[in-house]
Amino acid sequence: MIRLNSLVALRLLAVPLALCICAAGQDPKAEFISLDAAQPILRSFADTLPVELRDRPDPAAWSNWVRGQDEKIRQRLELGEEDTLTNLLRFGVTYTTEYQIDRDYLARFGQSTLVNAFADKRADDLILALASPRASEGMVEMRAFVLRRGYSFKTPQERARLKQHLLENLAHMRDEFAQFREKLKTADLSEQARLYANRGISLDTNLWPDNALDRSLGELVKSGLIKPGSVRRIAIIGPGLDFANKEYGNDFYPPQSIQPFAVLDSLIRLRLTDPATFELSTFDISPSVNIHLARAQKNAAAGKPYILQLPWNSAVPFNPEYLRGFNSYWQALGSEIGEQVKPVPVPLQLEQDVHMRAISVRPQIALRITPVDMNIVFQRMTASTAAEKFDLIIGTNIFIYYDAFEQSLARANLAAMLKPGGMVLSNDLLADQAPSQLEEAHRTTIEVRTDPQIIEHIYCYRLAP
Numbered sequence: 300m301i302r303l304n305s306l307v308a309l310r311l312l313a314v315p316l317a318l319c320i321c322a323a324g325q326d327p328k329a330e331f332i333s334l335d336a337a338q339p340i341l342r343s344f345a346d347t348l349p350v351e352l353r354d355r356p357d358p359a360a361w362s363n364w365v366r367g368q369d370e371k372i373r374q375r376l377e378l379g380e381e382d383t384l385t386n387l388l389r390f391g392v393t394y395t396t397e398y399q400i401d402r403d404y405l406a407r408f409g410q411s412t413l414v415n416a417f418a419d420k421r422a423d424d425l426i427l428a429l430a431s432p433r434a435s436e437g438m439v440e441m442r443a444f445v446l447r448r449g450y451s452f453k454t455p456q457e458r459a460r461l462k463q464h465l466l467e468n469l470a471h472m473r474d475e476f477a478q479f480r481e482k483l484k485t486a487d488l489s490e491q492a493r494l495y496a497n498r499g500i501s502l503d504t505n506l507w508p509d510n511a512l513d514r515s516l517g518e519l520v521k522s523g524l525i526k527p528g529s530v531r532r533i534a535i536i537g538p539g540l541d542f543a544n545k546e547y548g549n550d551f552y553p554p555q556s557i558q559p560f561a562v563l564d565s566l567i568r569l570r571l572t573d574p575a576t577f578e579l580s581t582f583d584i585s586p587s588v589n590i591h592l593a594r595a596q597k598n599a600a601a602g603k604p605y606i607l608q609l610p611w612n613s614a615v616p617f618n619p620e621y622l623r624g625f626n627s628y629w630q631a632l633g634s635e636i637g638e639q640v641k642p643v644p645v646p647l648q649l650e651q652d653v654h655m656r657a658i659s660v661r662p663q664i665a666l667r668i669t670p671v672d673m674n675i676v677f678q679r680m681t682a683s684t685a686a687e688k689f690d691l692i693i694g695t696n697i698f699i700y701y702d703a704f705e706q707s708l709a710r711a712n713l714a715a716m717l718k719p720g721g722m723v724l725s726n727d728l729l730a731d732q733a734p735s736q737l738e739e740a741h742r743t744t745i746e747v748r749t750d751p752q753i754i755e756h757i758y759c760y761r762l763a764p
Contacts, residue, residue: 328681329582329673331369332712334361340707343733347704365677372674373584375700378499380444383542385468386503387441388421391550392646394428394438397421405473422465426458436553437542440587488756489703492728496702502585504539506611507747507755508695508726509561510628515724515743515757520569524741524759525722529690530571533579534716535559536675536694540588549653552608552643556581556592559668560607560636560660562693567635574635574664580680580689582673592670599665607633607658608642614652617747626654633658676705679712688718695726703730710735713760720764726757736762 334356341352351364389400397417400408407414428434429442430452450464451457479494486494519525535558542554559581566572583589595605611629613622633639633656642657673680675694682688692713698706707730713723714736723737740761747753 329671329678330681331362331365331678332708334358336711336715337361337708340704340711340733343707344704349704369674369677372500372676375498375500376502376585377448379501380499381468382472382499382501383503384441384444384465385472387542387550388418388425388465388469389472391421391425391428392649393435393551395421395424396648397424400469402476405469405476408473409470418466418469422462425465426452426461430458435550437550440542440554488728489730492699493702493706493730495700496705498700500584500700502540502588504541504557504696506557506561506609506629506632507625509558509565509632510625511726511743511745511755511757512562512693512695512724513565513628514624514745515741515759516565516569516571518743519722519741519759520571522741524761525571527570528573530566531573531577532687532689532691532718533562533566533572533577534582534680534689534692535562535579536582536692537697538581538583538588538592540585540591549610551646551649552610554591555607556588556595557607557609558693558695559592560605560658560664561632563664564633564635566691568631577667579668581668581670582675582680583670584672584674586672589670589672592668595665596668596670599662602662604637604662605660605665606640607637607660609633609656609658610645611654612649612652613654618749621745621747629654629656632656633660636664637661675709675712676701677708677712679715682716685718688721689716690718690721692717692721692723693725694723698725698727698729703732706730707733707735710737710760713737714762717762719762721762723760724757725760726755728756728758729760738763 341348345353349364351360356364389405392399397420398404400414400418400421404411404414408418409415428438429445431438434442445461448464450461452461475498482494483491516525520527538556538558540554540556542550559579563572563574563577563579566577567574581588581592599605609629609632611625615622617625637658637660640657640659642655645653645655671680675697698709701709706727710729710731710733717723717737722740729737737760739758741759743757743759745755745757747755
């Protein structure tokens with residue numbers, strides 16, 4: 300118990316240390332959006348503003364409000380970690396041989412004795428794995444989270460209480476997904492883009508959005524909207540930290556952040572970015588993400604590569620044509636930023652469907668990635684000159700967690716951080732009720748499934764030159 304409490308304390312103490320490490324050489328700073336900058340948005344949402352803002356707040360009241368809301372958003376990370384824990388219960392393969400709880404099984408949980416039985420066994424096996432002194436890095440992270448939430452492994456009664464919590468969370472996810480399915484039957488694109496406005500903020504990622512970004516960047520090059528060599532300063536909002544993958548529970552490799560490296564690989568291959576001179580900042584409110592990337596930067600300074608595992612699951616029921624295109628992207632991914640190395644072994648029960656490669660990313664690449672603690676809804680990076688602004692900002696599966704008012708504030712912050720002609724790429728349609736300097740310049744449309752039809756979009760927003 301002493302060792303686990305020490306681990307939690309070290310993680311908390313490491314936050315300012317990590318930010319100091321990543322600040323070496325430049326000192327990135329985030330500032331809260333001012334009342335003056337927010338006024339166009341406040342006027343556009345005058346009839347639906349939060350109660351605290353309806354009486355024309357002064358700068359001090361506005362400052363107090365945005366800081367309070369920033370804290371509330373950060374608290375949603377706890378709920379997101381609960382989702383990660385539930386995905387680990389549903390899909391994890393390192394600690395159990397029981398059936399995974401896919402969406403069909405999840406819908407039957409609580410009604411099927413079969414599903415209930417292997418959900419019950421999975422919960423028992425997960426608790427044993429979390430308590431094990433030989434737990435993997437990801438399991439240690441989850442164990443620390445469980446302890447922070449007030450649970451314990453000491454006695455049968457405490458383990459039973461944790462098991463009840465795990466199964467209650469599973470039922471909550473079942474009900475939440477059922478509600479989302481109903482909403483999607485009638486939701487338009489703008490409603491879909493705000494679907495998770497009240498949900499916990501999750502860090503789990505996968506390769507599908509990076510494939511879509513690669514395709515979108517290729518289209519922008521062909522159309523002439525983006526020129527070779529024009530992207531030097533890049534920002535990625537919410538780069539993610541993949542451990543218990545939200546599709547098939549790929550918990551057999553260490554936690555990793557995929558998107559910064561995948562995006563850089565695409566930009567270099569398309570000759571948009573010089574690998575020797577680019578600067579990439581990641582913006583995230585999660586201490587876990589920021590510490591992980593700061594550690595990667597510190598290791599790179601010591602000459603150590605970043606090992607990137609690249610799993611994907613061919614059992615996902617997507618169009619054959621879409622999967623062929625994805626497979627081509629996956630086969631080439633990483634060739635511009637590192638060298639292929641032997642991946643971690645795939646567990647036997649996943650060998651048929653899970654495809655795996657690994658890349659040893661050159662230290663010179665990871666060294667140029669700087670994590671910054673920043674909330675895109677209420678904060679922006681300071682820049683004293685246009686040269687310090689960004690050529691390209693990317694945010695996938697991020698804005699869906701915010702309502703139209705919050706998205707509009709984020710849109711203003713994005714515009715303020717871009718150079719003239721700079722671009723934002725996102726798979727979320729940003730609210731446009733408030734005046735904005737960002738205009739949609741291109742839309743990539745990808746059919747990922749035919750029956751039922753599922754369309755994926757990458758929206759490109761551009762700041763006027």
